[in-house]
Amino acid sequence: MADVSLRGVTKRWSSFVAVDDVTLSIADREFVVFLGPSGCGKTTTMRMIAGLEDPTAGEIRIGPRVVNDLEPKDRDVAMVFQNYGLYPNLSVYENIRFPLKVRKVDKASHDRRVRRAADLVELGPLLDRRPRELSGGQRQRVALARAIVREPEIFLMDEPLSNLDAKLRVSTRAHLKNLHHELKVTTIYVTHDQVEAMTLADRIVVMNKGRIQQVGTPTDIYDDPSNTFVAGFIGSPAMNLMQGEIAGGVFTGAAVRIAGLTTRATGPVTLGFRCEDAAVAAPDGAEIAAPIYSVELLGDATMVTVRAGGALATVRTTKTFRAEIGDPVGFAVRPETCFLFDRQTGERIR
Amino acid sequence: MKTRTLLWFVAPSVALMLVFIALPLASVFWQSFFVTRTLFQEVTVESCQPGFLTQTCTTELRSQPILRDGKPVTERVFVGWENYRLVMRPDALVAAFSPGGGGWADVRQIDFWRALRFTLTFTLVTLPLVIGLGLVIALALNTAIASLRGPIIFVSLLPFIITPVVGALSIRWLFIGDGILTAALRWLTGENVIMFAQGWTIEVLLLTYRVWHVAPFAFIVFYAALQTVNQDTLESAVVDGASRFERLRYVILPHLAPFMVFVALIHLMDAYRVFDEIVGFSAQAHHISLQWLTYSLLMPDGSGSRAIGRASASSMLTMIGIVALLIPLLVRTWRDHHQKG
Numbered sequence: 001m002a003d004v005s006l007r008g009v010t011k012r013w014s015s016f017v018a019v020d021d022v023t024l025s026i027a028d029r030e031f032v033v034f035l036g037p038s039g040c041g042k043t044t045t046m047r048m049i050a051g052l053e054d055p056t057a058g059e060i061r062i063g064p065r066v067v068n069d070l071e072p073k074d075r076d077v078a079m080v081f082q083n084y085g086l087y088p089n090l091s092v093y094e095n096i097r098f099p100l101k102v103r104k105v106d107k108a109s110h111d112r113r114v115r116r117a118a119d120l121v122e123l124g125p126l127l128d129r130r131p132r133e134l135s136g137g138q139r140q141r142v143a144l145a146r147a148i149v150r151e152p153e154i155f156l157m158d159e160p161l162s163n164l165d166a167k168l169r170v171s172t173r174a175h176l177k178n179l180h181h182e183l184k185v186t187t188i189y190v191t192h193d194q195v196e197a198m199t200l201a202d203r204i205v206v207m208n209k210g211r212i213q214q215v216g217t218p219t220d221i222y223d224d225p226s227n228t229f230v231a232g233f234i235g236s237p238a239m240n241l242m243q244g245e246i247a248g249g250v251f252t253g254a255a256v257r258i259a260g261l262t263t264r265a266t267g268p269v270t271l272g273f274r275c276e277d278a279a280v281a282a283p284d285g286a287e288i289a290a291p292i293y294s295v296e297l298l299g300d301a302t303m304v305t306v307r308a309g310g311a312l313a314t315v316r317t318t319k320t321f322r323a324e325i326g327d328p329v330g331f332a333v334r335p336e337t338c339f340l341f342d343r344q345t346g347e348r349i350r
Numbered sequence: 351m352k353t354r355t356l357l358w359f360v361a362p363s364v365a366l367m368l369v370f371i372a373l374p375l376a377s378v379f380w381q382s383f384f385v386t387r388t389l390f391q392e393v394t395v396e397s398c399q400p401g402f403l404t405q406t407c408t409t410e411l412r413s414q415p416i417l418r419d420g421k422p423v424t425e426r427v428f429v430g431w432e433n434y435r436l437v438m439r440p441d442a443l444v445a446a447f448s449p450g451g452g453g454w455a456d457v458r459q460i461d462f463w464r465a466l467r468f469t470l471t472f473t474l475v476t477l478p479l480v481i482g483l484g485l486v487i488a489l490a491l492n493t494a495i496a497s498l499r500g501p502i503i504f505v506s507l508l509p510f511i512i513t514p515v516v517g518a519l520s521i522r523w524l525f526i527g528d529g530i531l532t533a534a535l536r537w538l539t540g541e542n543v544i545m546f547a548q549g550w551t552i553e554v555l556l557l558t559y560r561v562w563h564v565a566p567f568a569f570i571v572f573y574a575a576l577q578t579v580n581q582d583t584l585e586s587a588v589v590d591g592a593s594r595f596e597r598l599r600y601v602i603l604p605h606l607a608p609f610m611v612f613v614a615l616i617h618l619m620d621a622y623r624v625f626d627e628i629v630g631f632s633a634q635a636h637h638i639s640l641q642w643l644t645y646s647l648l649m650p651d652g653s654g655s656r657a658i659g660r661a662s663a664s665s666m667l668t669m670i671g672i673v674a675l676l677i678p679l680l681v682r683t684w685r686d687h688h689q690k691g
Contacts, residue, residue: 072589
């Protein structure tokens with residue numbers, strides 16, 4: 001078991017900066033998710049922790065040791081890859097046993113440890129099969145068992161659920177959550193799927209363009225975004241962000257006027273609110289009044305979208321709501337549910 | 351794709367293969383059971399010598415080819431397995447290993463067995479060397495820095511680009527007889543240096559030449575295959591703690607196995623028909639191959655006739671040899687394919 005700390009970690013390929021001055025502490029037994037869009041540097045950061053990439057600058061510590069110059073095998077980490085990374089010519093049993101074999105672990109313990117790891121991921125009956133005879137979900141469980149068998153200090157998981165279909169992803173996700181509870185091993189998990197991040201993480205590290213945007217619990221990240229990138233990336237749909245001017249606690253923009261905001265800021269700002277924090281109302285007297293842009297029926301709710309403040313704004317309402325595109329509609333937005341961001345930097349104005 | 355559509359697509363190539371491969375093969379097989387003989391006739395020739403009073407005349411019976419329009423008349427006779435017997439000489443083989451026989455020394459006097467011995471040695475010794483050398487170059491290149499790869503690939507491919515006969519000749523001009531290096535060594539040492547004058551040295555040269563010539567083919571196939579190794583698997587092995595050798599053994603070599611089978615198949619077919627090197631190095635005095643045996647049987651003899659029947663038998667035997675060598679590899683490929691399917 002170990003904590004991980006990154007200090008000023010940077011990765012550059014000639015002029016391209018993949019990871020830019022990342023500083024982060026991960027506590028022992030914590031489940032941390034690196035979340036961000038493709039190319040944000042989350043996988044590169046994980047690969048540097050694994051030792052598969054060398055940082056251009058900065059220091060990586062696992063436990064008390066600086067591991068920058070250690071080979072991946074000497075860092076006592078286990079990694080699960082998106083494409084499983086199984087050995088196609090070895091049986092499931094031999095795949096799981098492989099780390100024990102190459103690390104010359106006492107042979108007498110192999111069978112017990114392999115079977116225990118296989119049982120943890122419910123692979124018991126499949127031990128004699130070859131990877132090609134398994135489904136995607138089963139293959140990913142073999143990869144998990146291979147990571148578990150060695151009892152490493154840290155698990156690294158690089159988008160392990162991305163190749164699975166939606167249904168399997170949900171069940172495997174639950175499986176992962178349970179495994180972490182059972183094994184209590186520090187886990188770093190990379191994904192671009194915010195649902196995975198929200199459901200699995202103790203803490204989420206949101207990354208963009210090689211930099212950390214925000215670190216916090218899923219609730220922090222959702223309820224208290226520190227900039228427009230996090231606000232616009234987390235949530236489905238993401239936070240409504242609209243452009244306008246603020247003066248005397250009143251935000252005004254195209255088809256929008258929200259009064260009673262407790263801020264001393266003035267000038268151009270970005271205002272954000274979540275779709276579930278506003279309600280559909282009569283156009284007269286509503287904070288936002290505009291013709292309907294689209295109506296999407298989700299089954300349990302209806303999403304109503306209008307164009308306001310130079311962007312599309314969506315509100316979640318009852319499943320029985322019916323209206324036509326172009327009908328006038330109002331959104332009642334409570335000022336205490338609104339977030340203000342600097343128009344230039346995107347940073348939160350508190 | 352529907353079977354019917356597929357059949358239409360493959361029909362032209364099947365037709366061409368029938369006309370240009372299957373039919374000639376069947377024809378060769380058929381001809382191997384015949385002997386083409388020149389027909390002779392007995393003629394009584396009276397030759398007279400002028401004498402003092404009378405001339406002296408003698409009559410003799412001579413055998414001479416029957417001519418028609420100035421050309422000897424021939425006939426084709428069905429002889430069954432006789433051609434195969436003449437090529438393989440089972441009687442001489444039995445005699446060689448009978449009490450009082452000369453054993454292997456006698457067997458080496460029979461062209462077919464001599465050619466078979468050399469052909470098999472040539473094929474089976476060069477095979478692992480070609481695969482091994484190709485693999486080593488491919489692995490080395492794969493770890494070389496990117497800017498060096500292009501030039502290395504070009505230089506490595508050169509031996510494969512050169513026509514075998516030209517390559518063999520250039521080596522011959524270097525080492526054999528008054529070759530450049532031989533002459534230089536003579537000049538330097540003052541000794542009479544003769545390189546590759548003994549049978550075994552020529553054999554080593556022939557083998558080395560083939561390995562040098564074909565290894566680039568193996569290398570380029572393996573190098574291409576190395577680009578398709580699953581990087582996740584390779585990196586898994588790195589994190590799992592596998593050494594460089596263990597990664598080679600458990601990840602890279604299993605991935606390359608089908609490509610090795612492919613190279614082995616091509617090389618077996620090619621090496622078993624070794625011919626160019628024998629000609630290029632003029633090695634026929636020491637070693638002949640099965641293909642060379644067929645060629646020499648096809649060459650017209652003093653009377654202008656060619657042993658087409660025996661040549662056909664010899665080429666059929668060559669083909670049977672190739673098929674026998676390929677069977678284990680084909681079975682393996684089929685089994686792999688069957689398992690995956």
